[in-house]
Each structure stands twice: as C-alpha cells, then as structure tokens.
Amino acid sequence: MAPTPTLLGFVALNLFFIVLAVVPRQVNSTRHASFGQKIVVGDPSINGICATSVIVNGYKCQELQVTTKDGYILSLQRIPGGRGEQGDHSTGIKKQPVIIQHGVLVDGMTWLLNPPEQNLPLILADNGFDVWIANTRGTRFSRQHTSLDPSKQAFWNWSWDELVSYDLPAVFDYVYGQTGQKVHYVGHSLGTLIALASFSEGHLVTQLKSSALLSPIAYLSHMNTALGVVLAKTFAGEITTLFGLAEFNPKGIRVSTLIKSLCTYPGIDCYDLLTALTGKNCCLNASTVDLFLRNEPQSTSTKNMVHLAQTVRTGVLAKFNYGRPDYNIMHYGDMQPPIYNISNIPKNLPLYISYGGRDALSDVRDVGNLLDSLKFHDGDKLTVQFIKDYAHADYIMGVNAKDIVYNAVLAFFKRQP
Numbered sequence: 001m002a003p004t005p006t007l008l009g010f011v012a013l014n015l016f017f018i019v020l021a022v023v024p025r026q027v028n029s030t031r032h033a034s035f036g037q038k039i040v041v042g043d044p045s046i047n048g049i050c051a052t053s054v055i056v057n058g059y060k061c062q063e064l065q066v067t068t069k070d071g072y073i074l075s076l077q078r079i080p081g082g083r084g085e086q087g088d089h090s091t092g093i094k095k096q097p098v099i100i101q102h103g104v105l106v107d108g109m110t111w112l113l114n115p116p117e118q119n120l121p122l123i124l125a126d127n128g129f130d131v132w133i134a135n136t137r138g139t140r141f142s143r144q145h146t147s148l149d150p151s152k153q154a155f156w157n158w159s160w161d162e163l164v165s166y167d168l169p170a171v172f173d174y175v176y177g178q179t180g181q182k183v184h185y186v187g188h189s190l191g192t193l194i195a196l197a198s199f200s201e202g203h204l205v206t207q208l209k210s211s212a213l214l215s216p217i218a219y220l221s222h223m224n225t226a227l228g229v230v231l232a233k234t235f236a237g238e239i240t241t242l243f244g245l246a247e248f249n250p251k252g253i254r255v256s257t258l259i260k261s262l263c264t265y266p267g268i269d270c271y272d273l274l275t276a277l278t279g280k281n282c283c284l285n286a287s288t289v290d291l292f293l294r295n296e297p298q299s300t301s302t303k304n305m306v307h308l309a310q311t312v313r314t315g316v317l318a319k320f321n322y323g324r325p326d327y328n329i330m331h332y333g334d335m336q337p338p339i340y341n342i343s344n345i346p347k348n349l350p351l352y353i354s355y356g357g358r359d360a361l362s363d364v365r366d367v368g369n370l371l372d373s374l375k376f377h378d379g380d381k382l383t384v385q386f387i388k389d390y391a392h393a394d395y396i397m398g399v400n401a402k403d404i405v406y407n408a409v410l411a412f413f414k415r416q417p
Contacts, residue, residue, distance in 0.1 A: 049077050049133070049141070053112040058083045059125060066174045068137070068166040071148065075141030076171060077108060077133040082126040083116065095130040096209070096413070097179045099171060102396075103189030103215075104308065105250060105297045107139035110396050113288050113295070118399060120186065123406050129413070130179060134171045136163055138247070139298040156246035159307035159320045163194045164203070172207050182209040184413050188395055189361065190308075192216040196370075197317060197340040199349065210350035210416045212409045214395040215362040218342060218370045220308070221315035222363040248305050250297040280358045282389040283398035292397060317342065342373040352383045352412045354405055356390025383412055 050061035054077070062078040080095070100121055102110050111133060116122040121131045135142045137158065138150075148155040175183055185208060187195045192213040198204050199211070245254065307320045314321075317340040322328050325335035332338055345351075351374070355367040364386075374382060387394075387404060395405060 049075075049107075049109055049112065053109065054079055054122070057116045057122065059116075059122060060085065064174075065144075066170045067146065068170040070162065070166050071146040072137040072142065072166065073144035073146070074137060074167060074170060075108070075135040075139070076174070077135075079121055079125045079131040079133070081130075082128070083122070094179070094181065095128055096184060097130045097132060097175050097181055098124050098184040098186060098413070099132045099134055099175055100124075101134045101168070101171075101185070101187045101191030101195070102136070103191055104300055104304070107141065107296070107298045108133035108135045109295050110292065113291050113397055114285070114399065114401075118402055120396075120401070120406050120409075123402055124410070127410055129184070132171070132175050132183075134167075136167050136300075138300050143299075150247070153246040156301040157303060158301050159304045160190065160194055160197075161307065161319050163190075163304075164197045164201075168194055168198050168204060172204050176207045182207055184209050184416070185211040186214065186409065187211070187216075188214045189217055189392065193218055193311075193317075196342055196345065199345045200317075200340045200342050201344070202346075205346055205349060208349065210352070210413060212352040212354070212412060214354050214405065215359055215392050216353055216355060216367060216370055217362050218317055218373070219315060219366040220312040220361075220363075221369075222365040245302050247299050248302040249299045281391040281393045281398070282358065283394050283400050285397070285399050288397050288399075289393075342370065343376065345374070345377070347376060347378050348381055349377075350381045350383075350412070350416055351377065352385070352409060354385040354387065354395070354408070356392070356394060357386065357388040358391040361392045 048063050050063050054061035059079055060081055062080070064076040064078055066074045066076050068074065100108070100111055102108055111121050112119050116126075121133055124131045137143075138156070143150045145155060150156075172183065185195060185204075187193075192215065195204075195211060195213065196216070196218050199208075245252070250256075303320070310321050311317065319332065319337040319340070321337045322331060328335050328337055353367070353371070355362050355364065357364060371384065385405070385408060390398070390404075395401060398404070
C-alpha cells in the first residue's frame with residue numbers, strides 16, 4: 001500500500017537537510033559574529049564538537065561517552081563553566097547542570113552554530129550553568145555499540161521509544177551521578193517528544209528540576225507543508241523503497257536521488273527548502289544556515305522515521321505500531337501499542353513551553369492539543385511563550401533567539417528553587 005500524503009509530508013519536512021546532496025559544500029567554514037569577529041569552525045568529524053566549536057571560543061569542554069542499558073555508546077559534551085573559567089571544580093561552587101537535547105536528523109552541533117553570544121549552550125555556561133550536550137544513537141559520534149555493528153541492520157532496530165527508554169535515562173543517570181544534583185532539561189523538536197513521553201511514564205522526574213521545551217512536537221496531526229502533496233503525487237515509489245532501509249542516511253544514494261528529483265519539480269526551489277519545509281523562519285543568518293548545511297544531516301533509523309510518521313497519521317502519542325495485531329501482542333501484550341498519556345506528567349513539574357506562529361512542524365493547533373493535555377497542570381508550574389514570527393529553525397539558529405527565547409529560559413531556570 002502506498003504511503004499517505006501525511007506520511008510523505010512528514011518525510012518531506014525532515015529531508016530539507018539533503019540540500020547537501022544537491023549543493024556540494026566544503027567542510028571547514030569561517031563565520032562572522034554580529035560584531036564582525038571571525039570565528040573559524042573546523043570539521044567536528046575529525047576533531048570533535050568540543051575542539052571545533054567550544055574550546056576554540058575560550059571555553060572548557062570535555063568529550064565524554066555514556067553507555068545505554070541496551071549497549072549503545074553515546075557521545076556527550078560537557079561545558080562546565082563560562083568563557084575563561086576553569087570549570088566548577090576549581091571554584092568549589094557546584095553549578096546547576098543543564099542537559100540539552102537536539103532533534104531528529106541532527107546532533108548536538110546544531111546548538112553551537114551561532115557565535116558564543118547567540119548560542120544556547122555557551123549562553124547557559126556564561127550564566128553559571130554546568131552544560132551537558134546530548135547526542136542520540138546513530139548520529140556521527142554515537143555510532144558505537146558494545147556488540148552491534150552500525151553497518152548491520154540490527155544496530156538500527158530502534159525508534160524513539162528506545163530514546164525514551166534508554167538514551168535519555170543513560171544521560172540523566174550519568175549527569176546526576178557526576179553532579180549529585182537535579183538537572184534542568186532543554187529539548188528542541190524530537191527532544192521535546194521523547195522528554196514528554198518519558199515524563200508521562202514517570203521516568204526521569206525524580207532527577208529533574210525543570211524542563212524547557214522549544215518547538216514541541218508531542219502531536220503532529222496539523223503539520224503542514226505543500227511539498228507533501230508534491231511527494232504524494234510524484235515520489236510514492238521512492239519513499240516506499242526508502243522504507244526498506246534500516247539506516248535512514250540522508251547522505252545515502254537513494255535519499256539524495258529522491259531530493260535531486262524533487263529539485264526538478266516546477267516551483268520547487270532547492271535553495272529555499274529550509275523555508276518550505278520548516279515554515280518561514282524569521283531570523284536566520286545566512287552564514288549560520290550555510291554552516292548548518294556543512295555539518296548536518298545525521299543518520300537515524302528508518303524505524304524511527306516510520307514511528308514519527310505513525311504519530312502524524314494517528315494523532316496519538318503511542319509506542320511503535322508493528323502493523324499486525326499478533327506482533328503488537330508479542331511486544332506489548334495487546335493488539336494496539338500502549339499510549340503515552342501526557343496528562344500523567346506530574347502536575348508540579350516546572351515546564352516552559354515555547355512555540356512559533358510560523359512553525360510548519362510544531363503547528364499552533366498541535367501545540368494547543370498539548371496544552372490541553374496539560375490543562376490540569378499546576379498554574380504556577382507551567383510557563384507558555386508564543387512567538388508569532390518564529391518557525392522551527394529560529395529556536396536553534398535565530399540571531400535574536402537570545403533576546404526572545406534564551407533569556408526567558410534562563411530566567412525560568414533561575415526561578416526554580
């Protein structure tokens with residue numbers, strides 16, 4: 001059976017990164033801060049995220065690894081202090097830890113593309129926080145396992161259920177064990193979905209101080225993109241073929257072939273896919289977008305993409321549906337996969353939710369459904385921010401995100417006792 005237009009629309013939204021396949025780019029880049037200072041960024045694949053994007057700007061940074069209970073070895077970067085500081089241990093002051101979690105098809109590098117004065121991890125570090133940047137399984141620095149080989153199908157047999165059950169708990173346990181303190185959490189896009197699902201099951205909440213959710217995607221029923229219609233009419237066969245792959249590699253031949261074909265369709269501008277697929281981002285610097293496209297995308301599992309597509313189609317936040325009642329019974333003891341009930345999130349858990357009026361992925365109506373699920377949340381524990389002109393990428397690359405979003409997140413964190 002051919003995929004639905006809605007499913008295709010979701011895939012389209014997540015394929016804008018593939019401009020790489022159409023427009024070849026160099027690896028190293030020089031970007032300009034708003035005040036004219038040049039910042040040289042090397043190849044993280046060679047030197048690591050710390051060396052290329054943090055230490056070069058005068059901050060301490062550690063490259064760490066965390067192993068999940070199902071054997072995946074995840075990359076984790078720690079920024080223990082502000083620019084020029086030696087870190088929290090040298091001062092004897094225990095800083096409040098913050099875990100930052102990226103979205104799908106990218107890694108922790110996406111938080112560090114703007115100059116230090118504009119990117120969230122370094123702003124947090126300069127404001128007295130102990131910052132930990134997470135990288136989910138399958139991304140470039142998290143492609144190791146205690147026994148599985150990433151070139152084999154078994155390595156990719158997971159969806160965002162496993163990010164909920166294994167990746168987030170591994171990172172939380174490690175940070176909590178290292179710092180001895182409850183943590184703040186920041187998630188963007190998929191980073192919000194896995195957090196909400198986890199909180200709804202009572203996981204992590206005993207280690208959590210508060211959570212900031214940027215462009216939340218708990219519900220995806222109203223996600224909108226005109227390219228979904230184009231794909232539904234033209235490329236259904238190619239999408240079906242893509243779903244035969246275990247690793248969803250945006251730089252792979254099949255996906256890049258699909259995008260090259262898409263670029264020939266009348267009215268489709270491959271140089272403006274970011275706008276067409278995420279919504280009209282108001283506040284991106286061209287050099288930052290260029291740097292983004294030099295460093296991303298990252299692989300995920302095809303099963304993860306299918307699970308996200310299920311979330312789009314059903315409008316329900318549920319575990320992976322194996323498509324056959326007997327398979328679901330084998331995994332869950334029921335013909336239907338269990339639901340993540342967001343209304344079960346502890347009502348006294350401090351939450352900060354920020355969403356944009358132009359976001360094509362985190363649609364205003366879907367965020368409305370999320371907020372309705374939280375309608376019984378303690379009033380003083382839920383802070384909601386709506387930014388009329390913001391779209392999906394503005395939250396991680398917007399030149400004014402510090403003034404509009406990050407300062408508000410900082411104030412929210414500092415209000416927590």
